[in-house]
Amino acid sequence: MVKRLFIFGTFVVCLFLGNSNGAFAQTDSLYSSHFQTVSNTIDSLIAFSIEEEIDSLIAFSKEFIGLKYRYGNNTPEGFDCSGFTSYVFAQFGYPLGRSSSDQYKNGVSVTKEEMKAGDLVFFQERNRDGTYRINHVGIIISTDTENLTFRFIHSSTSHGVMVDNSTTEYYQKRFCGIRRIIGN
Numbered sequence: 507m508v509k510r511l512f513i514f515g516t517f518v519v520c521l522f523l524g525n526s527n528g529a530f531a532q533t534d535s536l537y538s539s540h541f542q543t544v545s546n547t548i549d550s551l552i553a554f555s556i557e558e559e560i561d562s563l564i565a566f567s568k569e570f571i572g573l574k575y576r577y578g579n580n581t582p583e584g585f586d587c588s589g590f591t592s593y594v595f596a597q598f599g600y601p602l603g604r605s606s607s608d609q610y611k612n613g614v615s616v617t618k619e620e621m622k623a624g625d626l627v628f629f630q631e632r633n634r635d636g637t638y639r640i641n642h643v644g645i646i647i648s649t650d651t652e653n654l655t656f657r658f659i660h661s662s663t664s665h666g667v668m669v670d671n672s673t674t675e676y677y678q679k680r681f682c683g684i685r686r687i688i689g690n
Contacts, residue, residue: 556689559598560624563688564647567594567659570667577663580604590661591626591643600687602626606643613685618654621684623647627658627672629680640682644670 567590576584580593588609592602603609610628621627629642644660647669656672670677 560622560688563594563598563624564645564659566597567645567647567667568669570594571659571669572666573661574666575661575663585661585667587642587644587661590667591645594645595687598688602687607640609643610640610683610685613687614690616684616686618656618684619651620686621646621649621651621656622686623649624686624688626685626687627656628682628685629677630682631680638682642680646684 570582570585570590573582574584575586576589577586578589579585580589582593585593588602588604588606591606591609592604595602602612606628609626613626616622616625623646625646627644627646628640629644630638631641632638642660644658646656646658648657650656657669658672659667659669661667662670672678672681
């Protein structure tokens, strides 16, 4: 968030200083050309900033590999799956819902073709009445968009925080969707 405010401030300063006397450009074409150049620069800075933030988020999440699963917990003493994702994203200024089904309402939906590292991935299970419910969430850490597969970090009930692959039969059958939180 701070990086985005800095970039916006830089954008405003560039617009103001676009003319030597500090006034806005007098002609529409000069203003339009200057605005487009600044706009392209800002877009590049934001994209770089988002990638940097996602890399930091993934590196941070990996610090918890091996930590035991703790049902209902969202602290470094132990995490359940949604406690893990909510804790990691909160450290970067992105509050998420507490449960995996609540987190599925955050961000925007993306397809496997659009998925990127840093997206949340969701899994579901079938209830006795035949309906489905979201019951698991993780963070995508790498993608293979050619094969539409990914690796993700999550807190598993049996192994705690670990990295898994979407090609694992268990997760292939239960895949539900992907949500983008950062850069949506």
